Amino acid sequence: MKLFYSAVFLLFGLVPSFAQAPISKDAPGVWRSVPVKEISGSRMVAITGICDALGYRWQWDRFTQRLSCTINTTRLSFIQDNRFYTVNDKVFQLQSAPVRHCGALYIPLQIASEIFGDSGDALRLNSSTGTISASKSRFSILSVLCDKKQNGTLLTVNLSDSLPFDFIYYYPNLTLNFFGGTIDTQKIKQGRVGLVKSVSAVQFKESAQISVILASQIEEPEIDYVQDTKTLMVSLKQLKPVTKPVKEKAAVTDIQSQKIKTIVIDPGHGGKDPGAIGAKGVREKDVVLGIGLYLRELLKMKTDLNVYMTRDKDVFIPLSERTKFANNKKADLFLSIHADAVPGNSKRKEAAKGYKIYFLSQAKNEEDKLAAMRENAVIELEDRPQNYSSLQNVLIDLAGNEYLRESQDLCILLDQKFNVSLKKKISKLHLGVGQANFWVLNGTYMPSVLIETGFISNVAEEKLLADKNFQKEMAKAIFEAVTSFQDKYESGL
Template sequence: MTYIRLCFFVWILFYSAPSWSASSITNISEVDDGEINQIVIHTNGSFKFKTFFLDDPYRLVIDLYGVTIRTDIPRKSKTPMVSTIRFSENPNSQLRIVLDLNMQVEADIQLKKSLASKKHRLIINLKHEPYIVVIDPGHGGKDPGAIGYGGLREKDVVLEISKRLAKLINSQSGMTSILTRDNDHYPSLDERVKIAREAEAKIFISIHADAFKKQDVRGVSIYALSEKGASSEMAALLAERENSADLAGGISLSQQETDVAEVLLDMQLDWKIQESRLLGQELLAQMKGVSVLHNRNVAYAGFVVLKAPAIPSVLIETGYITNSTDARNLQISRYQEHLVAAIFRGIYFYCQSRPGCPIQKANLVHYTVKKGDSLSKIAKSFNSSVNEIKYWNGLTGDRINLNQILVVPKDLSENHY
């Protein structure tokens, strides 16, 4: 009698089990159509599931109940929003699939059931709002900007630096850049502001090179908008010169008062000025390792080009082209790459300090080059890669210098569940 009851109990457990208990994953397919990345989990039967996000680093977790797996994972993803697809199993008939994400995303998840067969598909559509950086190469066209040492023209230098910065930003998942000009023409100051506004940019960076009557003056400066006047006489003179650029470009300034009034009425102006200051500080912190700083703090003045409403905006003076050292450096490709990498890191650290940054957080450390070091040796010490170290530091070759401070991404192969 006891034997019969035991058999009956086992029979109840087996036959009362949900229909999804015997399902298997037969394939995981991927599609990238640019705006949306689609991951599809194919099964040969029904199942239950739940999903949730994890941060630092970004991951999407899919828990499937009563499902086994017959396909090839873990594996690298074929889509730009996902780096790897991996899984783990536990004794409770739960299969956990983890999508390691390259950026913060939104997910639309739907379960599709086939009417003709038992096949089911869990369709995961991923999309993200890119971190848009508008880069404004100053001057252009009829307006050469400052004329420096050896006849160097500001408009040429800043266009080359801006193009390099745009390329670096576009190579980073979760970010995209827009140039206000990509050739030798002059957009008005109003047009530059309009580009940032219509793009709904997260930040606006105007790239310039300074000039001064004293040729020993050199170094990087960063300026932000002020509604209370300039922070120094030099900042006031610079703002006056840059704001008059429309005259050199053949543009009337009569419309600018409308933009100024619009910004001053904007309730978010105080927020914008504060955010611009924080952005400028992050940029200075990174650029001081590449160039001497003319100003150690963010300076302020009423730059027309920085008046896009509710968009943190800064103007970077990359150096003084009237100084022989700065002028020479700003024409050297290797120096430009280092400078651009520093600007990129400043943008990255600013984004990471604000809520909802869509850029995947990297585990970065600062390392001072010692005698006998090489990029491969440093990469091995930090479980990093030579290419990643080059990327974060703007290195085009393998050359590094004693006491040089490098930003090193560490533990690149670590997995997180």
Template sequence: VHLQSIKSGNNFVPMSARFFKGLSTFLLYISISFTESASSASIDVLNMIDQKDNELAILDGEQEPYVSVKEVSKLFTDRLPFENAARQKIVLYIGNQRVKISKSSSFLVIDAQVFQMSKHAIGKYDEIYVPAESFFSILKQSILPGLDYDAAKRLLSLNLIEFNINGVAIEQKSNGTILRVNTSRQFSDGDISSFVNNNGWFYLTIREGIIDTSMIKKTDIRGLVTKVTSNQFDESAQLAFRLRSDIIGHEVYQSSDPNAIVITLRTPFKKLASHIKDMKDRWRLDTVVLDAGHGGKDPGTIGRKGTTEKDIVLDITKRVGSFLEKNTHINVVYTREEDVFIPVWKRTKIANESNGKLFVSIHVNSNPNRSVRGFETYLLKPGKTDDAIEVASRENAVIRLEEGKARKKYNAMTGENLIMATMAQSMFMKESEDLAAYIQEELDPLLDSPNRGLKQSGFYVLIGASMPNVLVEAGFISNPNEERKLKSVAYRKKVAKGIYSG
């Protein structure tokens, strides 16, 4: 066979031989590099239950380790996950629990309880990948207490550990409240400590306690307690109860049939008619629902510089919530805390299910006339002016992105139907008017922009909110000067401060 040759110094080397020698060297280099990369791009799994070691491959190209949901499932169960390719969702079955994960979402659901990961899930290679550290942390606190992940060492350890704190039951009495912390074992008295701080929180710390946080989240809130949270530490567990009012004392003891830690919180005995107490509870300002308009596939209005309404109002909304959380005892509920699409009907549903006492929806405005500027606050009533009707029409256009049934429901919300919806909320109208006036009054000295006052129109997002509710238009993003201001952190902080103060 004739081989072409090339001259190399004084020697002639057959081209085919040189080519194949180079190719072999290159393939050997690739093989070694791939082996080294594969060994480093994985998480070691130490299964101390059946004494088996394993590895979880890590998704390439991400700043932090991402792991395949299906591969994680194989570590805990032989049952195959359920996959819905059309909706880009996957459901894992771990023990008696179902873990639902969606592509491009940072939220996951474990038996109706919602948890949030540090970053959103990623769809790649026909699989869904999740950020390892936060995903394993959620599994540990909710389903698998024997799961430990060392991010520095990239080591995942599995051990057979069961929860021993399995939920809280609250019982209201005429002169106080009884808390029953259900446990699977007895704890020594020295392992249990409790105290009340000056901010109205009661803390219970249990040495060697392991909390089933998914059950704690299902606690039926009542009596003196307005909120229950939990923290799992390496050697102890802590439950925190936010109290509605001061107590004159408390006692802690254990019962053995069934196992439970029982706490009595005593208040001065008062003979008050039950309906009076119910009315006080109903009107106590303990929960405010903040609604950042638009989000996800709905950008809202867009400024000339590309500024989107959804981003501006999300930042303002979070700042309002931060002011409330730092300076009051009010519980803050957000309809969205990240860039996701929330249907209009679901926003007021969140507010009602949270027993919200105020609902504030935050937006920015737009107008074909770019010289128009200023801030205004709206009430739910049929619009009186062309401007008000136009603003509501633009904000309501979001329903085009919703599913068919929701669109049909809101398409019928005009004329007489809108008046009926307004009448259904008439009991909150005076409070809504006062709230809108207070917000405008507080924003006025803070913003170098015209105060356009209180207005009314038929905003769909306010329909169905069983509480005083308003919609704030914080400025005109169509105005170049106001767009520039709204892009400023300092200005958005002023807007948030005004809404909070109102």
């Protein structure tokens, strides 16, 4: 048994008239109302008002005029004056397009009831009074979903709140126990999906249990909790065949092979992909290439390491080719260098600043998830973007990745060196270390990190990143972290 605890973590021509009908949320001891408005003869309600009432997180992109709404694993997307909307990337059509009024997108009451009526909360439309009533689900475990992936099966448990839990795996049974949890035993049922034969639920007096019957033996389950979305993800992978015991002579070779001999430096973007571009025209691809070249020079001058670069000039390299290059070179370390950026107004761009170093794992918060999405977007520039159709259909390869801990350690060392060497010029973003599903790190067979050196969308940091002397300082800090990691790793600490 392993015990894990969750962290205690304007449209012109429209003349609207205000109606008195509210949307009401039945929260514990609290009722919230959002006015329903009559716009061009139709009773309409703000999508964000419903989101706030039901607990959705939402984000408005003023450049694309897109409103994104998220709760647990449900993602909805609406576009101003566009009749098409998406639910988890599936496209549906509205009877009428969302209209914008006073800074919010509005849709008819009836449509709102149909779209949001399948959420974890209860949502009902009262046609006679023109109200939508929303009441929060009485269950703390909202749903259990099974998804067959190319390399396993992903079990996703959506929660209404953080709960302490444990799991027990003894083939063919995998049991998840949620202390203080409540569950709808009639709703939580699942038939055969991938490695899962069936899923059922049991409600006890002081806990709730999810019982999974497996179709075949699996590796030790990987469990990850995403605090922002209150989502528990359980990765299930087929048990690998037992290999023959390694002979003593081979074991000696393995110990020797732990010596760090080869490093691959990966300056992000390049060629037709400029990466992020600052207000003054500074391009990410130029900044990170400069840092990469200075880093190679330091490593070659002061160590006997073999140093390779995925690119040492302005050329476009597909993400998968970068990973393949590092594996083919049998690299012992992989360093992918980038600069981050955020869209939005000047105030938002000014607020987003600082470096951050990432290792490969499920994102723990929306910020890290968006950082990965921005870097992974380069896929669309590749000749065969369809080759990445499995990006969301592949479990992050952590079970077989014996270098996860080393990648985390390298991130920490990089953060420490940056904090000492660069803190007078650039700060860290929050904790300085994060995790997310960066495609360029997925599938590398060595300790791998992605370094966001700063925000090129921030005017002050754009100027800093373009400075050749600062690029040298950044390269020196990375160099010092690498050599410290080398000392620690090779000494067996």
